[in-house]
Amino acid sequence: MEITPALFAAIAVLGLLCEYMDASIGMGYGTTLTPILLIVGFSPLEVVPAVLLGQLVGGTVGGLAHHRLGNINLDFRRDDQLLKERLRWLVYLPRSTDSKVIFILAACGVIGALVGVFTAINISKIALQTYIGAMVLGIGVIILVRRNHKGSLSWKGLVGVGLLSSFNKGISGGGYGPLVTGGQIISGRETKSSVGSTTVAEVFVCIVGFLGYVLAKGGIFWKLAAATSIGSVAAAPLAALTVRKVGSNKLKFIIGLATILLGAFTLVKTFIL
Numbered sequence: 001m002e003i004t005p006a007l008f009a010a011i012a013v014l015g016l017l018c019e020y021m022d023a024s025i026g027m028g029y030g031t032t033l034t035p036i037l038l039i040v041g042f043s044p045l046e047v048v049p050a051v052l053l054g055q056l057v058g059g060t061v062g063g064l065a066h067h068r069l070g071n072i073n074l075d076f077r078r079d080d081q082l083l084k085e086r087l088r089w090l091v092y093l094p095r096s097t098d099s100k101v102i103f104i105l106a107a108c109g110v111i112g113a114l115v116g117v118f119t120a121i122n123i124s125k126i127a128l129q130t131y132i133g134a135m136v137l138g139i140g141v142i143i144l145v146r147r148n149h150k151g152s153l154s155w156k157g158l159v160g161v162g163l164l165s166s167f168n169k170g171i172s173g174g175g176y177g178p179l180v181t182g183g184q185i186i187s188g189r190e191t192k193s194s195v196g197s198t199t200v201a202e203v204f205v206c207i208v209g210f211l212g213y214v215l216a217k218g219g220i221f222w223k224l225a226a227a228t229s230i231g232s233v234a235a236a237p238l239a240a241l242t243v244r245k246v247g248s249n250k251l252k253f254i255i256g257l258a259t260i261l262l263g264a265f266t267l268v269k270t271f272i273l
């Protein structure tokens with residue numbers, strides 16, 4: 001499909017809006033942008049790598065913006081003290097809590113995605129969509145019910161979130177952001193840190209997916225990828241600033257509501273549309 005200057009600009013604006021939503025509440029980029037581009041007339045093999053690249057560059061810029069604005073603290077230097085005192089069996093673990101969360105999510109992502117791909121071969125589409133819709137809807141309800149709850153971070157819970165969310169990504173290409181952001185909040189993470197960490201963690205997932213498409217296809221539709229990337233980069237700093245300005249309780253309410261809507265839409269699309 002040919003991309004005219006007007007269409008290029010329209011796609012860039014769509015990328016901007018979707019990345020702003022994603023980097024503000026930790027979900028919604030691929031879930032929103034992919035079906036829109038498919039409706040416009042692009043093929044799935046043109047859309048998916050372009051969306052992955054757009055989210056990759058947008059997430060990178062957004063993660064750095066979250067760090068600069070104080071939403072998260074990125075310090076990937078080796079935590080020698082912790083490894084020496086308590087975790088001698090580990091070779092590497094980053095210093096800051098946010099970097100530890102991102103590292104764990106990325107590591108779990110490799111395992112969960114591989115299991116998800118294998119499972120996708122042996123499960124029906126309806127069962128898969130029902131599972132993801134119900135899971136996302138349930139997490140949204142829990143976030144709203146527990147939005148005033150103050151708890152400490154559960155590392156075991158975080159590992160579970162990382163495995164489950166990447167499993168969903170592997171079997172469906174979606175369902176990552178709502179589970180990672182919502183799961184962190186349920187596990188006791190502060191809301192702004194959860195959004196910022198999700199933005200960075202998903203970059204690693206996008207890198208693997210994008211490189212996979214490039215190696216398998218020998219190239220991608222670069223004009224489409226450029227349009228999504230330009231919009232994403234423009235939106236990322238604005239989204240990080242929004243997260244900094246909005247109160248944590250209000251942000252948690254918005255995330256919970258958005259998660260419920262995404263889950264409900266998935267179920268409606270599965271059984272009605």
